[in-house]
Amino acid sequence: MAAKKEEKTNPKAKLEGLGKEQLKEISLGRSPKFTTLTRTKSNIMYDQKEGYLRLGRNEEERTFLNISQSKRFMQTIAVAAKCHKFVKENLHTTIRGLFYQLKFNLGEDIDENVFDEQAESNPIIEDLEVALNLKREDFNLNANRKGVLAGQLKVLDTFGNEKVEIDCSKMGRSGWQIPSDVDNDIEFVDVKAKYVLVVEKDAMWQRLNEDNFWKKENAIVLTPQGQASRGTRRIIRKFADMGIPVYVFTDSDAWGWYIYWTIKTGSINLAYIGDSVATPEAKFIGVTMSDLDRYDFLNKMTINATEVDLKRASEMMGYEWIKRHKEWVEELTRMLKSKKKLEQDALQGPRLTFVGDYIREKIKKKEFLP
Amino acid sequence: MAAKKEEKTNPKAKLEGLGKEQLKEISLGRSPKFTTLTRTKSNIMYDQKEGYLRLGRNEEERTFLNISQSKRFMQTIAVAAKCHKFVKENLHTTIRGLFYQLKFNLGEDIDENVFDEQAESNPIIEDLEVALNLKREDFNLNANRKGVLAGQLKVLDTFGNEKVEIDCSKMGRSGWQIPSDVDNDIEFVDVKAKYVLVVEKDAMWQRLNEDNFWKKENAIVLTPQGQASRGTRRIIRKFADMGIPVYVFTDSDAWGWYIYWTIKTGSINLAYIGDSVATPEAKFIGVTMSDLDRYDFLNKMTINATEVDLKRASEMMGYEWIKRHKEWVEELTRMLKSKKKLEQDALQGPRLTFVGDYIREKIKKKEFLP
Numbered sequence: 001m002a003a004k005k006e007e008k009t010n011p012k013a014k015l016e017g018l019g020k021e022q023l024k025e026i027s028l029g030r031s032p033k034f035t036t037l038t039r040t041k042s043n044i045m046y047d048q049k050e051g052y053l054r055l056g057r058n059e060e061e062r063t064f065l066n067i068s069q070s071k072r073f074m075q076t077i078a079v080a081a082k083c084h085k086f087v088k089e090n091l092h093t094t095i096r097g098l099f100y101q102l103k104f105n106l107g108e109d110i111d112e113n114v115f116d117e118q119a120e121s122n123p124i125i126e127d128l129e130v131a132l133n134l135k136r137e138d139f140n141l142n143a144n145r146k147g148v149l150a151g152q153l154k155v156l157d158t159f160g161n162e163k164v165e166i167d168c169s170k171m172g173r174s175g176w177q178i179p180s181d182v183d184n185d186i187e188f189v190d191v192k193a194k195y196v197l198v199v200e201k202d203a204m205w206q207r208l209n210e211d212n213f214w215k216k217e218n219a220i221v222l223t224p225q226g227q228a229s230r231g232t233r234r235i236i237r238k239f240a241d242m243g244i245p246v247y248v249f250t251d252s253d254a255w256g257w258y259i260y261w262t263i264k265t266g267s268i269n270l271a272y273i274g275d276s277v278a279t280p281e282a283k284f285i286g287v288t289m290s291d292l293d294r295y296d297f298l299n300k301m302t303i304n305a306t307e308v309d310l311k312r313a314s315e316m317m318g319y320e321w322i323k324r325h326k327e328w329v330e331e332l333t334r335m336l337k338s339k340k341k342l343e344q345d346a347l348q349g350p351r352l353t354f355v356g357d358y359i360r361e362k363i364k365k366k367e368f369l370p
Numbered sequence: 371m372a373a374k375k376e377e378k379t380n381p382k383a384k385l386e387g388l389g390k391e392q393l394k395e396i397s398l399g400r401s402p403k404f405t406t407l408t409r410t411k412s413n414i415m416y417d418q419k420e421g422y423l424r425l426g427r428n429e430e431e432r433t434f435l436n437i438s439q440s441k442r443f444m445q446t447i448a449v450a451a452k453c454h455k456f457v458k459e460n461l462h463t464t465i466r467g468l469f470y471q472l473k474f475n476l477g478e479d480i481d482e483n484v485f486d487e488q489a490e491s492n493p494i495i496e497d498l499e500v501a502l503n504l505k506r507e508d509f510n511l512n513a514n515r516k517g518v519l520a521g522q523l524k525v526l527d528t529f530g531n532e533k534v535e536i537d538c539s540k541m542g543r544s545g546w547q548i549p550s551d552v553d554n555d556i557e558f559v560d561v562k563a564k565y566v567l568v569v570e571k572d573a574m575w576q577r578l579n580e581d582n583f584w585k586k587e588n589a590i591v592l593t594p595q596g597q598a599s600r601g602t603r604r605i606i607r608k609f610a611d612m613g614i615p616v617y618v619f620t621d622s623d624a625w626g627w628y629i630y631w632t633i634k635t636g637s638i639n640l641a642y643i644g645d646s647v648a649t650p651e652a653k654f655i656g657v658t659m660s661d662l663d664r665y666d667f668l669n670k671m672t673i674n675a676t677e678v679d680l681k682r683a684s685e686m687m688g689y690e691w692i693k694r695h696k697e698w699v700e701e702l703t704r705m706l707k708s709k710k711k712l713e714q715d716a717l718q719g720p721r722l723t724f725v726g727d728y729i730r731e732k733i734k735k736k737e738f739l740p
Contacts, residue, residue: 089722092580094573097718103671104719142576148547157542160582164542172527172534173556174547177518180576186543203464206512206550210462212530301473348467349474352459 011138015084018132022077031065034076036131037272039123044271046321051264051280053271055130072124075115078102079124083139092140092181095122130272137181137230147232148175148202150209151220152192158185168220175209178222182235188242193220196239197359198282200226200250200259204344204355213356220244228263230270233277236263246282247368249359252289252331253305253341254312260284265321283368285359287342289334294367295358301346305339325370381508385454388502392447401435404446406501407642409493414641416691421634421650423641425500442494445485448472449494453509462510462551465492500642507551507600517602518545518572520579521590522562528555538590545579548592552605558612563590566609567655567729570596570620570629574714574725583726590614598633600640603647606633616652617738619729622659622701623675623711624682630654635691653738655729657712659704665728671716675709695740 022032036059037043043058062069062076082101086093093101099118115121125136136143155166155176168176179186197219199205205223208214214221220239224232240246248263250256266278292298305313313332322328335341347355362368392402406429407413413428432439432446452471456463463471469488485491495506506513525536525546538546549556567589569575575593578584584591590609594602610616618633620626636648662668675683683702692698705711717725732738 086722091722093577093718093722094715096573096713096715097577097722100671100713100716100719101722103716104667142573145572145576155542155544157544159542160580164540166540166542166544170534170536172525172529172536173549173551174525174527174536177544177547179543181543202515203466203512206515207463207467210530297474301470343466343470345464345466346470346473348463349470352456352461352463352467352471 011132011134011140012084012087014132014134015080015087015139018080019077019084031063032073033061033063034073034127034131035059035061036127039126039130039272041268044268046265047274048320050275051321052274052278053266053268054274055272060127075120076124076127078115079121080128083125083128083141086140090140092142094142095125095136098125098141126272135183135230135234135273135276137183142180143230145177145180145231146226146229147178147222147224147235148205149178149220149222149235150175151196151214151222152190152218153188153220154190156187156189169215173206173209175205178229178231178235180229180231182231182238188238191220191239191242191244192218193239193244194218195245195247195363196220196222196236197285198228198236198246198248198263199223200248200256200344202226204249207348207352207355208359211353211356213359216356217360224259224263227259230277233263233266233270233279236279236282237277240279240281246279247285247359247363248282249285249344250287251341251343252287252291252335253343254309256344257316258312261316261319261322283370285362285368287344287347288369289331289338289342291342297350298342298346301349302338302340302342305335305341309341310336310339327369331369381502381504381510382454382457384502384504385450385457385509388450389447389454401433402443403431403433404443404497404501405429405431406497409496409500409642411638414638416635417644418690420645421691422644422648423636423638424644425642430497445490446494446497448485449491450498453495453498453511456510457508460510462512464512465495465506468495468511496642505553505600505604505643505646507553512550513600515547515550515601516596516599517548517592517594517605518575519548519590519592519605520545521566521584521592522560522588523558523590524560526557526559539585543576543579545575548599548601548605550599550601552601552608558608561590561609561612561614562588563609563614564588565615565617565733566590566592566606568598568606568616568618568633568652569593570618570626570714572596574619577718577722577725578729581723581726583729586726587730594629594633597629600647603633603636603640603649606649606652607647610649610651616649617655617729617733618652619655619714620657621711621713621715622657622661622705623713624679626657626714627686628682631686631689631692653740655732655738657714657717658739659701659708659712661712667720668712668716671719672708672710672712675705675711679711680706680709697739701739 025032037055038058038060043056047054062073064073099121102115153168157164202223202225248260264282266274313335316322347358395402407425408428408430413426417424432443434443469491472485523538527534572593572595618630634652636644683705686692
């Protein structure tokens with residue numbers, strides 16, 4: 001509980017620390033300055049030991065008394081001040097809401113149009129996330145939500161002045177919508193799951209949910225509803241931190257693979273918070289091109305790979321975090337040769353409930369791709 | 371409860387009726403045939419009295435013993451047979467799952483590749499929906515889900531063999547995800563809301579949810595999370611059927627207006643189930659271009675309208691269901707002249723909680739657009 005509290009006061013203290021640093025520089029007659037890590041491609045690396053994409057050590061500095069940096073410096077301070085205000089008020093908004101608050105005024109006497117477009121304020125939020133080693137959610141900035149889960153766990157959500165308890169095994173056809181922030185004022189208790197199954201498509205999640213798959217298997221079944229949002233990536237990381245195995249179930253095509261690798265190794269865009277959102281422990285359950293050898297009927301269920309699928313497959317062969325796995329090279333080669341792909345929905349061909357049997361068998365036999 | 375039961379057995383009985391008709395024709399030595407309403411643009415009309423887009427009376431017939439129609443006839447019967455199977459099994463899938471079941475086989479002895487692409491099976495599902503006056507959800511075909519709500523109501527969701535009760539006033543930051551099917555095996559009880567507020571953006575919903583807006587106002591706050599899904603349109607219609615006023619709150623731009631008019635008058639695509647998904651009673655709460663006269667600060671919060679906004683605004687001036695409202699013609703003209711637009715997020719400019727005050731004032735003064 002103490003740790004939890006500290007986590008919550010951190011953002012405010014850290015933002016205040018940033019302000020105090022500036023004041024100190026000024027009082028010493030020096031130009032105030034702000035330092036963060038560069039997020040350009042040249043400073044993004046795949047950490048082979050940790051197994052995810054993260055930033056290198058290249059720093060970027062902006063000082064007030066430099067004509068080419070002063071506007072950006074001022075913008076940085078303006079964004080930090082707004083975030084501090086949101087945290088102090090204990091109210092949430094989004095990066096769009098932040099943009100409009102900045103557009104309205106700077107909260108003080110200055111009435112300059114410091115931001116013309118949101119494209120100017122967005123990267124500054126990332127600068128602050130990196131510099132203070134926090135996530136925007138810690139600054140009370142909500143990101144887009146996407147993702148639903150059901151399973152053997154309860155959520156204690158402190159919301160406003162109330163604490164609600166949500167039993168994720170009693171959410172019927174709907175499931176529990178994964179929020180933007182799964183760290184602050186929220187706790188997961190009675191987590192009894194043997195594993196977490198991440199299912200690419202919402203439709204497939206609904207199928208498994210109807211079969212009570214998570215109940216029979218004592219699992220958590222989660223769908224990112226396509227590409228995983230920040231909140232969904234983060235909650236998967238948290239489940240992995242609890243020691244629960246994570247299995248990912250997607251289409252065998254460019255989009256499905258992208259979803260898997262984003263969950264596993266993170267992404268270029270979020271490399272700056274890679275440690276919070278990547279789950280290198282994740283394993284790929286299917287569908288795979290090699291399933292065509294396991295299940296005869298699947299051979300008539302393939303569909304044509306698109307140009308995008310083939311282009312992406314070639315590119316992926318070159319990624320260092322993929323090419324070191326011979327199983328993946330085989331998968332990709334197989335698509336490139338046959339120009340065919342396979343969707344998870346195809347498993348419903350013989351009967352709707354076959355999907356669950358497929359997953360059970362894969363897990364039982366430990367037939368995963370790394 | 372009896373009515374509920376009948377509703378549930380209808381799809382099965384109706385599908386069986388369709389099969390029996392075919393058998394009867396065959397036994398009389400005639401070609402079996404299938405009749406539905408045409409869904410081409412020429413048969414879609416705006417019903418001024420009802421206030422929504424619906425199909426006209428033009429029929430389309432396909433008979434087995436007509437060389438140009440027999441494949442399509444066979445496809446229709448194949449789809450109907452699969453839907454009958456799903457309903458009988460009491461299992462749900464999607465139109466994609468249906469496609470793969472058809473691809474696998476036709477359920478009988480025939481082993482023809484009757485469907486090469488899903489583009490062939492999709493329109494046939496719509497044919498059946500129209501011919502049998504049902505929705506695909508009644509055939510156990512789930513559509514994409516999108517949309518969340520919170521407020522003073524409870525959901526009784528019969529799911530598998532269990533009935534779960536979900537209290538939509540105790541869903542914390544997440545809200546209750548609106549399912550694909552809000553008609554079968556689901557009931558809404560203790561609905562105490564004075565009104566339903568439909569909020570375009572999920573981010574804005576989160577803002578209002580955090581302010582406990584729905585609790586203070588004794589309302590239901592719902593977001594379609596962009597364009598409304600079938601399930602979301604249907605639940606809004608159901609709330610209107612309960613006599614609850616529906617207010618829609620979107621951006622003042624092409625996309626926001628499109629979301630509003632789709633909820634209110636339905637859409638070309640879903641004209642064939644217009645009566646189930648359109649809510650002509652809905653009123654537009656804002657944001658409006660005329661808000662620029664009401665709230666001075668908004669004048670510095672406008673942003674440039676895009677080419678798409680301007681093109682759409684011109685087009686909308688020509689729609690018969692829009693041009694008859696002078697308030698809407700004024701709105702559209704104002705954007706076209708100023709080339710500016712206004713987002714709902716802009717209301718967060720002065721303070722994050724201003725949004726709720728804005729809505730309260732609009733409702734109190736009944737300042738709606740029709």
